[in-house]
Amino acid sequence: MANLNTLAREKNTYDAIVVGSGISGGWAAKELAEKGLKTLVLERGRQVRHIADYPTVNTPPWAFRFPGARVPQDEIDSRYAKQARTGYTITDATKHFYIRDDQHPYSETRRFDWIRSYQVGGRSLVWGRQSYRWSDLDFEANAREGVAVDWPIRYADLAPWYDHVEEFIGVSGQAEGLPHLPDGRFQPPMDMNCVEKHMKSAVEGRFRERRVTIGRTAHITQPTEAQKALGRTACQHQNQCSRGCVFGAYFASNSSTLLAANNTGNLTLQPDAVVTSIIFDPVKNRASGVRVRDAETGDEVELYARVIFLCASALNSAWLMMNSTSNRFPDGFGNGSGQLGRNVMDHHFLVGASADVEGWEDRYYKGRRPNGFYIPRFRNLGDAATKKDFLRGYGYQGGASRQGWQRLVAELGFGKEMKDELMDPGAWTIGMTAFGEMLPDPSNRITLNKDVRDMHGLPTLTIDVGLGDNELRMRKDMQSAAVEMLEASGFRNVRGYERSYGPGLGIHEMGTARMGRDPKTSVLNAHNQVHECLNVYVTDGAAMTSASCVNPSLTYMALTARAADHAVSALKRGEL
Amino acid sequence: MKETHPMTEDLIHRRAVLGRAASLLGGALSMSAVAGVLAGCAASPSPVADASPAGDPATARSAAIAVIADLILPRTDTPGAIDVGVPAFIERMMADYYRPEERRAFMAGLDRVDTDARATLGRPFLALSSGEQTALLERYDREAYDWARAGGEGATPFFRTMKELTTLGYFTSETGASKVLKYDPIPGAYEACIPYADVGRAWST
Numbered sequence: 001m002a003n004l005n006t007l008a009r010e011k012n013t014y015d016a017i018v019v020g021s022g023i024s025g026g027w028a029a030k031e032l033a034e035k036g037l038k039t040l041v042l043e044r045g046r047q048v049r050h051i052a053d054y055p056t057v058n059t060p061p062w063a064f065r066f067p068g069a070r071v072p073q074d075e076i077d078s079r080y081a082k083q084a085r086t087g088y089t090i091t092d093a094t095k096h097f098y099i100r101d102d103q104h105p106y107s108e109t110r111r112f113d114w115i116r117s118y119q120v121g122g123r124s125l126v127w128g129r130q131s132y133r134w135s136d137l138d139f140e141a142n143a144r145e146g147v148a149v150d151w152p153i154r155y156a157d158l159a160p161w162y163d164h165v166e167e168f169i170g171v172s173g174q175a176e177g178l179p180h181l182p183d184g185r186f187q188p189p190m191d192m193n194c195v196e197k198h199m200k201s202a203v204e205g206r207f208r209e210r211r212v213t214i215g216r217t218a219h220i221t222q223p224t225e226a227q228k229a230l231g232r233t234a235c236q237h238q239n240q241c242s243r244g245c246v247f248g249a250y251f252a253s254n255s256s257t258l259l260a261a262n263n264t265g266n267l268t269l270q271p272d273a274v275v276t277s278i279i280f281d282p283v284k285n286r287a288s289g290v291r292v293r294d295a296e297t298g299d300e301v302e303l304y305a306r307v308i309f310l311c312a313s314a315l316n317s318a319w320l321m322m323n324s325t326s327n328r329f330p331d332g333f334g335n336g337s338g339q340l341g342r343n344v345m346d347h348h349f350l351v352g353a354s355a356d357v358e359g360w361e362d363r364y365y366k367g368r369r370p371n372g373f374y375i376p377r378f379r380n381l382g383d384a385a386t387k388k389d390f391l392r393g394y395g396y397q398g399g400a401s402r403q404g405w406q407r408l409v410a411e412l413g414f415g416k417e418m419k420d421e422l423m424d425p426g427a428w429t430i431g432m433t434a435f436g437e438m439l440p441d442p443s444n445r446i447t448l449n450k451d452v453r454d455m456h457g458l459p460t461l462t463i464d465v466g467l468g469d470n471e472l473r474m475r476k477d478m479q480s481a482a483v484e485m486l487e488a489s490g491f492r493n494v495r496g497y498e499r500s501y502g503p504g505l506g507i508h509e510m511g512t513a514r515m516g517r518d519p520k521t522s523v524l525n526a527h528n529q530v531h532e533c534l535n536v537y538v539t540d541g542a543a544m545t546s547a548s549c550v551n552p553s554l555t556y557m558a559l560t561a562r563a564a565d566h567a568v569s570a571l572k573r574g575e576l
Numbered sequence: 577m578k579e580t581h582p583m584t585e586d587l588i589h590r591r592a593v594l595g596r597a598a599s600l601l602g603g604a605l606s607m608s609a610v611a612g613v614l615a616g617c618a619a620s621p622s623p624v625a626d627a628s629p630a631g632d633p634a635t636a637r638s639a640a641i642a643v644i645a646d647l648i649l650p651r652t653d654t655p656g657a658i659d660v661g662v663p664a665f666i667e668r669m670m671a672d673y674y675r676p677e678e679r680r681a682f683m684a685g686l687d688r689v690d691t692d693a694r695a696t697l698g699r700p701f702l703a704l705s706s707g708e709q710t711a712l713l714e715r716y717d718r719e720a721y722d723w724a725r726a727g728g729e730g731a732t733p734f735f736r737t738m739k740e741l742t743t744l745g746y747f748t749s750e751t752g753a754s755k756v757l758k759y760d761p762i763p764g765a766y767e768a769c770i771p772y773a774d775v776g777r778a779w780s781t
Contacts, residue, residue, distance in 0.1 A: 060750070060761065061781055065672075067748035072673050191768035237766040364772040367763035368781065404778060405747040405757065409740045410724040414648040414717060415710065422747075423654075423757070425778040 014040040014268070016567070017290055017305040019275045019320065022122020023553050024540040024560045025311035026253030026261070027165070031564035032309070033266035037571075040268045040303065041258075042292060044312075045118030047271040048097075048125065050254040054244030056093045069093040078102065085113045086505060089126070094242045097126050103455040109464035113504035114315065120271050121254040122313065123507070126242040129218045129250050129370070130397065131171045132550035133162050137180040137381065142546050145391055148343065148440040149516040151545045152526035155182065161558035168260075169251035169557070170227055172235075172371075173216030181376040181550070187221045189214045190235075190371050194363050195400035195428045200373070202489040209378045209386055210485070215371040215397065218251040218554075230259050239368030250370070272296055274456055277324040278308065278333050278536065286535045286576070293456055307535045307567050307576055311560065314541035315344075315446055318512035319461055321523075321530075321538075322448045334513075334530035337521055341447060343440040343514055344465045345547040347506040350499040351475050352396065353482035354431030355491035364402065364425060372399035375432070375485075377549055379477065390473040391439065394549045396482060398432025430491060434478035437549040438503070439470050440511055465503045508552050510541030528563040535576040537563045639702055640686055641666050641738075647710055648742040654756045657742055665745035666738075685734020689716075753780035 015037035018028045025041060033039045047053070061067070069091035076084045079100045084090040089098055099116045106114055117123045136155045143150035159182070166185040175183040192200065192214050200212035219235040220227055232248035232255060241250050248255035261267040272295040279302060281288040289304035310317040318341045324333035332340045377393035379386055403426030408418055444465040452460045467475075479496040486494045503509075516522025519531035528543050530536040539560035541552060548555075570576045642663035649657040657663070670679050689712065693701040697708060704712070716735035723733050746752040753759050757780035 058761075060759075061748050061753055062750040066669065067744050070673075073675060190766060194769035197769075237763045238761065362772050363769050364775045365766065365768055366760070366770060366775060367766035369766040369768070402778075405743060405780065409736065409743055410721070412717060412721045414713070414739060416650055416652055419649050419652060419654075422743075423777055425772075 012302070013289075013304040014038045015305060015571075016040070016307045016309065017042060017303060018309045018311055019290065019317070020044075020122060020310070020312035020540070021120050021253055021258065021269065022117070022311065022313065022540075023124040023127065023253065024313075024556045025122065025309070026124060026257030027557045027560040028309040028311050028537075028539060028564055029261040029267055029269075030257040031561050032307075032568065033261040033264040035564070035568040036264075036266065037307075037568065038266050038268075039261065040270060040305065041261075042273040042275050042290070042303070043118075043120050043122075043269065043271045044274040044295060045099075045120065045122075045271065048120045048244075048254055050248065050252075050259065051244070051246050054246065055096065056243045057240070057246050059093065059243075064092050066092070071095060082106075082113060083115055085502065086115060086507075089115055089242075093240070094126065097242065097244075104460075105452055105454060106460050107449055107452055107462040109462060110466045111502040112463040112465050113502040114461075114463065114509070115504065115507050116313070120258070120269065121252055124252040125244055125254060127252075127553060128507075128551065129241065130374070130551040131166070131169075131173075131184075131216050131218045131554040132374075132395075133182040133184055134158070134548050134550065134555055135180045135182050137377075138546065138548040138550075141392060142440075147391070147546070149514070149518065149521045149545060152515050152517045152522075157526075158555070158558050158562065161562040162554065164561055165554065165557040167224070168226065169218050169256060170220035170223070170232070171216055171554075172219050172221040174213050176211055176213050176376070178211065178376055180381060184216065186216070190217070190219075190221065190369055192373055193365055193400055194360050195357050195430055196373050199400070199430065199485070199489045199491075203375075203485045206488045207378070207485070209381065211376055211378075213374050213376070215374045217371045219370060220249050230256060232256065235370065237367035237369055239370040241370050274458070275312070275320060276300075276458060278320065279304075280324070280326045280328055280333070280533065282326070282328050285533065287533055293458075295456065298456070306571060307537070309560075309564070309567075310536065310538040310542070311540045314510045314512050314544075315461060315463075317538050317540055317542045318446060319448070319459075321513065322446075323459060329532070334523055334532045334536065336519060336532050337523055339442070339514060339521065339523055341512050342442040342445040343511040344444045344446060344463070344503070344509060345438040345440055345511040345544065346465075346503045347435040347508045347547065347549060347551075348438055348467055348471050348475065348501055348503070349433050349435045349506055350501045351436075351478045351482075351497065352398070352431065352433040353479065353486050353494055353496045354429065355486040355489075355494040357400065357428035357430055357491050360428055369399075372397055373432075388474075388477060390470050390477065392437035392470070392474070392549065394434040394436035394474060394478050396432040396434050398430065400428055400430040402426055402428050430486065430489075432482055432486075434482065435506065435549055435551070436471060436474045436478055437547050439468060440514070440546055441468055444503075446512060463504075467503065508541070508547070510544040510547060510552060513538050513542040514545045515543050516545060527566040528559055529566075534570075535567075537567060539563045636700075636702065637683075637686060638663065638667065640689065643702065643709065644689070644713065644738055645742045645745075647706065647713060648739055649746050655751055657746055660746055660749040660751045662742055662745040662749070665749070666741045669741060669745075681731055682734060682737055685737070688734065689713075747780055 016032045016039045018041045021043040029041045080090040082101045083098045139151045139154045142148050173186040174189040235249040274293045275290045277291045278287050279289045321333040375396035377395050379388050379393035405422045407426045446461045449462040450459045483496045513523040515524040528537045528539045645657035645662045690701045720733040720736040758777045759780050
């Protein structure tokens with residue numbers, strides 16, 4: 001970022017500043033730039049150019065240091081102790097897209113798995129891509145049950161923005177007509193295999209309220225003209241998405257929103273720029289800009305704009321607000337409610353069931369589908385029949401496949417017989433994990449830690465988050481209902497499981513600057529503006545007032561596009 | 577920011593440790609057996625053997641690893657473990673990937689094979705016929721199987737590690753993954769449910 005000072009001197013004022021370039025920041029950049037605002041995107045991490053900076057995308061399995069691109073334990077322990085907690089993030093194929101824990105520490109009062117990507121594109125390069133709309137079952141839940149505060153918006157407010165986002169990013173999926181999982185603007189769905197189709201008919205035949213559908217995923221299956229114009233093509237079923245995709249087939253900021261924003265001529269993208277605080281102007285009662293530290297030189301500059309979008313991810317946007325104190329905001333920026341940094345939520349998972357499958361030995365597949373089946377929420381839908389002893393619900397994600405060459409190491413026998421057997425695929429197996437909604441709880445919180453500093457000398461976070469009784473009751477049902485469905489499908493050796501889960505491991509952390517109707521109990525208003533400083537918008541996971549049980553990124557994108565539209569209109573009206 | 581590779585220094589150290597541990601095996605061994613194995617190994621040089629003068633006991637360790645790997649996945653109408661370089665792969669994993677305690681356990685297992693051969697048949701493992709070697713390994717295979725069935729508590733048996741590494745090295749080698757099994761880097765479509773005969777072999781990935 002050597003040119004930042006020059007850049008600041010020559011042109012340090014923009015129409016809009018966006019902090020972060022991930023899923024939300026990329027959307028803010030695209031929408032603001034397309035609507036004519038000179039937009040500066042500040043990204044704390046390094047540059048990652050689409051295709052050119054995907055170093056392992058053409059590496060075959062045998063060309064890695066170790067098989068499966070695995071990383072030796074010593075290296076994990078010294079650099080990636082927390083980032084590796086997923087079991088899949090830190091490999092030689094992908095580790096360059098994650099931060100090093102020794103450079104970016106945080107403290108855990110209770111276990112919290114905070115998986116981060118500091119780079120242009122953020123976690124949009126490595127996300128899970130499952131994309132589901134919320135419904136009013138979700139938006140009305142807090143008000144209906146008297147939990148936390150009411151969402152200040154409903155599905156009708158967001159529906160057109162879901163349309164807008166889905167058309168641009170490309171979401172493949174199957175319309176199901178479920179009121180609690182609204183259909184979107186889908187590209188053609190991926191296929192379920194024969195074992196999954198069997199389970200679908202068995203489950204839907206046995207349980208009236210349950211549906212098995214193919215995952216709705218942000219992969220192009222039939223590119224639009226607009227997608228082709230950006231150089232994006234249909235999914236090639238490599239299933240190595242988290243290395244980056246040369247086909248631009250799944251949605252990432254790098255291949256999509258940032259390119260579109262750049263095409264307007266209104267975008268300035270500045271990597272290696274760590275935003276350390278928001279500058280507040282007490283006379284105008286507006287934010288005037290941000291303070292930025294050069295990640296390489298440590299130099300500090302101030303950059304100014306008429307509107308600021310915080311899209312740094314839920315915990316880091318809250319960190320930035322907590323680190324932005326002034327006479328007006330002694331307890332953190334816009335924190336008159338005291339809710340900043342509280343109500344941390346995730347989706348709790350790693351509980352479900354798996355089974356062996358007899359039959360279909362003469363059937364196989366070609367291609368590696370980057371997707372699985374999805375079983376939408378079927379608990380607590382508002383009727384007596386689906387009511388359970390916990391609030392909210394969960395959905396399942398899973399898949400069926402044939403066993404590979406790894407399958408015989410624990411069995412008896414070796415030599416020619418074993419080798420001959422491994423030439424053919426093994427039996428089919430099937431499994432699923434539930435993703436459950438976590439209730440907002442103000443005691444689940446993050447706080448600023450000035451004693452532990454990161455590689456830039458900045459304060460870090462202390463995280464204190466745990467599951468509550470509602471989640472623990474839900475987890476029992478998440479396991480037993482999975483067992484019930486695999487048994488109803490006639491599968492063999494059905495095994496329920498529950499694995500060690502730490503909040504954050506779902507990588508759906510959210511809730512730290514919630515939206516609400518009342519400035520006394522929430523940080524953001526119905527348009528994602530900070531109640532107490534209207535030209536600052538927070539549109540990433542921090543904004544979430546509750547968690548739903550569906551993957552959240554699509555909703556962050558819709559909220560961001562809606563907020564950008566509001567910001568541009570408000571600027572034109574002279575309100576900001 | 578420039579990074580130094582953390583493994584480099586460690587790697588040299590670990591190879592030295594492996595060599596020293598190998599010397600514990602020591603003693604008499606059939607040089608003809610070793611020569612035979614190394615001839616088969618020629619296409620895939622062993623880092624340990626390369627670093628050792630001819631006849632060094634470390635060579636015996638390399639030879640035993642190669643013999644066992646090839647008994648686990650022998651040459652049939654497709655290449656065997658030695659053909660695709662599995663012995664060198666196992667040595668590289670032991671030198672560069674495994675931790676010292678895991679490496680020690682593996683070496684102890686390898687030692688036990690030779691000790692058992694001498695105790696029961698009066699000859700070093702490498703001097704046994706393939707049939708005798710197989711019979712000895714079947715004992716370890718049974719132990720590993722029983723251990724897994726009992727829940728897999730405690731240290732992983734040597735033969736389980738050997739079987740895992742042989743399978744892993746074989747099917748993630750270029751030949752094993754793309755010539756023996758099928759590999760398709762860019763499949764294009766996903767065909768969800770087709771006759772197995774249309775594929776004809778297991779996919780490696």
